[in-house]
Amino acid sequence: MGANAEGTLNVLLGCADAGVHRVIAISSADIYGVVHESELPITEQSDLRPVSPYAASKVAADFLALQAWLGRHQPVIRVRAFNHLGPGQTTKFVAPAIAERVARNELEGGDVIPVGNLSPRRDFTDVRDVVRAYRMLAERGTPGEAYNVCSGNPVAIRELAEQLVSLASHPMKLQVDPALERPVDVPVLCGDASKLRAAVGWAPEIPLAQTLADLLDDMRARVRPDR
Numbered sequence: 001m002g003a004n005a006e007g008t009l010n011v012l013l014g015c016a017d018a019g020v021h022r023v024i025a026i027s028s029a030d031i032y033g034v035v036h037e038s039e040l041p042i043t044e045q046s047d048l049r050p051v052s053p054y055a056a057s058k059v060a061a062d063f064l065a066l067q068a069w070l071g072r073h074q075p076v077i078r079v080r081a082f083n084h085l086g087p088g089q090t091t092k093f094v095a096p097a098i099a100e101r102v103a104r105n106e107l108e109g110g111d112v113i114p115v116g117n118l119s120p121r122r123d124f125t126d127v128r129d130v131v132r133a134y135r136m137l138a139e140r141g142t143p144g145e146a147y148n149v150c151s152g153n154p155v156a157i158r159e160l161a162e163q164l165v166s167l168a169s170h171p172m173k174l175q176v177d178p179a180l181e182r183p184v185d186v187p188v189l190c191g192d193a194s195k196l197r198a199a200v201g202w203a204p205e206i207p208l209a210q211t212l213a214d215l216l217d218d219m220r221a222r223v224r225p226d227r
Helices: 002-018 053-072 094-108 127-140 157-166 194-200 208-223
Strands: 023-028 076-081 112-115 121-123 146-149 154-156 173-176
Touching (some): 002 023, 002 053, 023 053, 023 127, 076 127, 094 112, 094 157, 094 208, 112 157, 127 146, 127 194, 154 157, 157 173, 157 208
Parallel strands (some): 076 146, 112 173
Antiparallel strands (some): 121 154
16 A cells, blocks of 8 residues: 555655656546445546545545645646556456456366456446546646546446356356455446546547457467466
């Protein structure tokens, strides 16, 4: 957790010393915490209600970036990224973890995919679209401002898992494993990216079906025995 807060502070101070023209400080939608469906979609003005130490450390990082602008006029642009996924993503995240199990089953002949809680809905964006948003904000974003990067379309984890299973080379089934369930799971997150869209003209371009197909193809390559 220290890397999120203290690490952000060190980067900001280093950039100030080096005269870096612009800094993009990337936080997380987890800073918004538990949000009632009546409060959706989440805007940059929504309350910050972190429900985990990780989320609290991201709030600290976001506020350190704000302080750098208010206190030192350092040109920092704050980004609040919602869930993103795509080729190359670590299996610490749910979609690549499931994709890896599918790919290994294809190699080994298995047909069971262990999964955690499939009910949460998340706002997913292809990582390639997310990086494009970062670049556009670095070029044209307003220092001191915070921007949500999101699709605005919440998708259940179950839908991700079922789509990945449907792409498998032979039939597979999902099986809930309580050991994979998180102690705190926010039921739904859905962001509003209208501020980002108005500022730089960004909109997501890559559909979820393509993202998942590309993710699974990447995972197949990563689990090959010769890798």
